[in-house]
Amino acid sequence: MSSVLTRRFRAESGSGFDRKLLAPMLLGTILNPINSSIIAVSLVPIGVAFGAPASSTAWLVSALYLATAIGQPVVGRLVDLYGPRRLYLAGATLTGIAGIMGVLAPDLLVLVLARIVLGFGTCAGYPASMYLIRSESERTGKNSPAGVLTALAVAGQTIVVIGPTLGGLLIHLGGWRTTFAINIPLAIACLIVGALRMPKTPAPQRGKGSGLDLPGIALFAALLVSLLLFLMKPQVAYWYLPVLAIAAGAALIIRELRTPEPFLDVRVLGGNVPLLATYGRVLLTSMVGYCFLYGFTQWLESGRGLNATGAGLILLPLSITGIAVSAITGRRTVIRGKLIVGGIAQILGCTALFLMPGAAAIWLLLGVAVIMGIPQGLNSLANQNAVYYQADPERIASSAGLLRTFTYAGAMGAAAAGGAFLSAGSSAAGLHHLALFMLVASGLFLALTLADRSLRLTGRPARDAASA
Known part of the structure; x- marks a missing residue:
């Protein structure tokens, strides 16, 4: 997969994009998803180590979500004001500190604090990458970063896939603390490539009121x-x-x-209806995606009777399909078609869940996972591209940070829905109630996409947009 991403980035480098930025961009971007996914296999051994119930260890997940939801647009705004290099290096430093805190933590409270520091530390990579893509586009005069945006999306999706597997391997080799220790070499790698390859951009001059x-x-x-x-x-x-x-x-x-x-230019943001619509779509599709990821997994184990390994294998086609769809369609900059297909696939997948029998055959479970992988690959990439084209260029990093804020808000909403509709030993009825909730959100997503006429031009080459 890395060779595919490199070839795509080199293709755009031929148009002027500086390919030496690929390493710091990808490294910085994966810090957050790897820590979001690797914790899934760490919660139980951490609870056993500290004698903490599941309700307490759940704060290890929520702490990262809260810190990231707040920190992404804040750090993004700092990137907009002062350039990406200093924020990237500061974020990598915080990530390393969080890793050390996790390794040495004497109790659960310190671990939660480590996850908060980790959340803020991993906030810089994605906004910094979006800033660099925009600045490279302005430098070269070529506004076609589809391959680079695809590389970021596929890298994040790949890390989410391998995160739990990597976490299980690390725990097997050295215990749960290794899932925090992994951040130390990652932070060092970010510091090295960031110091060597991140451009020393001067802070933009915005007058006396340019402070935070x-x-x-x-x-x-x-x-x-x-x-x-x-x-x-x-x-x-x-x-x-x-x-x-x-x-x-x-x-x-x-x-x-x-x-x-x-910090938030509400006049500009309020007048940018297409960008607000994109944030709304991100909220809805994230809610559906996380409902499936967490809710369907819970039902597979508590309702369908599969063990954790079996449930993980059932979900594997979800991630493989998402990665493949992103990689195949990423070069196409047109956004609306991807969102429509993704919205229809969401509705089909949620309908299949709503009709799912309690003793569904394995092939049917795998088929639903494949269908739900289509919107995972299309919607996340298309919405990311939409933010790039719709955001104020001077606020591209903070706008990208807000994209992640709405993503995690959707994840929180999904967690609330899962808690409301599913419980230990849930029957198919619980899954059907959750699927109905997902179906409503999917319908709203598709309706919002069809109603947004601006998407007909967003991301299209200038000559095509002019003739439309």
Whole structure:
């Protein structure tokens, strides 16, 4: 797979893209997905080591999600203001520190803190990569980064596939602490290639008000923390959390409208309907994808009676199909067609889940995984490309960070849906209820795609767009 990515990147390098940036871009981009996936096989041994219940070890997952959801647009904004090099190197340093904390952690609390540091440390890679793609496009005068964007998407999907397997191997060799220790050599590699290959870009000059909007960031963080904590446990007893989220959101809008250099330029963002629609699609498709990844897996084990290894093998076609679809279609920059096909595939997959019998044959389970792999490969890549073309060039990194924020918000929503519809020993009825929820979200995704007329031109070559 790496040779395919290299060939694609070299093809665009012939058009002027600097291929020496490939290594730091890919290394930085995979830090977050590898830590998102590798923890899946670590939770049980960590719980045993510290005598902690599953409700406590779940914070190891939520801590990374919360830190990443907040940190991606914040670090992205810093990249927009000060260039990618310093933020990339600082993120790699934090990632290494988090790895050391995990290796030496005496209790679960320190491990959770390590995951928070890890979440912030892994935030720089993706926004920095999007910034570099945009700056290379401006330098060369060629706005066709499809191969590079595909490389980032496929690299992330590949790491998600091998993450749990790698984690199992590391635990077998050296215990659960090795799943934190892996970040130390990865951080060192990022520091080396970042120092050698990342360009020393000067900070953009934006006038006296070019400093970071700390009050805006604080309100944004309050909004996300309140909302995501409620999604983790959506109960009446926590009614105050959505109220706090609404209050923080209102205060954020007022603040950002009054400051000359806002963290979130709500005027520009509010006027950029296509970009807002893309974020909405990301939220919906992430919710569907994570519902399938977590909910279907839970049902395979607790309802269908498969063991963890069997459930993992059933899901393998999901990832293989997603990677293959991304690699095959990545060179095509047209976005709308990919989203329509991905939306239809989501609906077909969710319908199959809704009709799934409790004693479904293995071939049927594998078939559903293959179908759901199609939107995984198409939707994530198409939405990533859409953000590249739709975002304000001066805020490309923070816009890319917001893309990840909506991704993790969808993951939190999926976790809440899974908790509401599935339980230990769930029958097929629980899976059917979850599938109905997914089907509604998939229908909204497809409707939003069809209604967005701007997608007809987004990503198309200038000559085609002019003739449309």
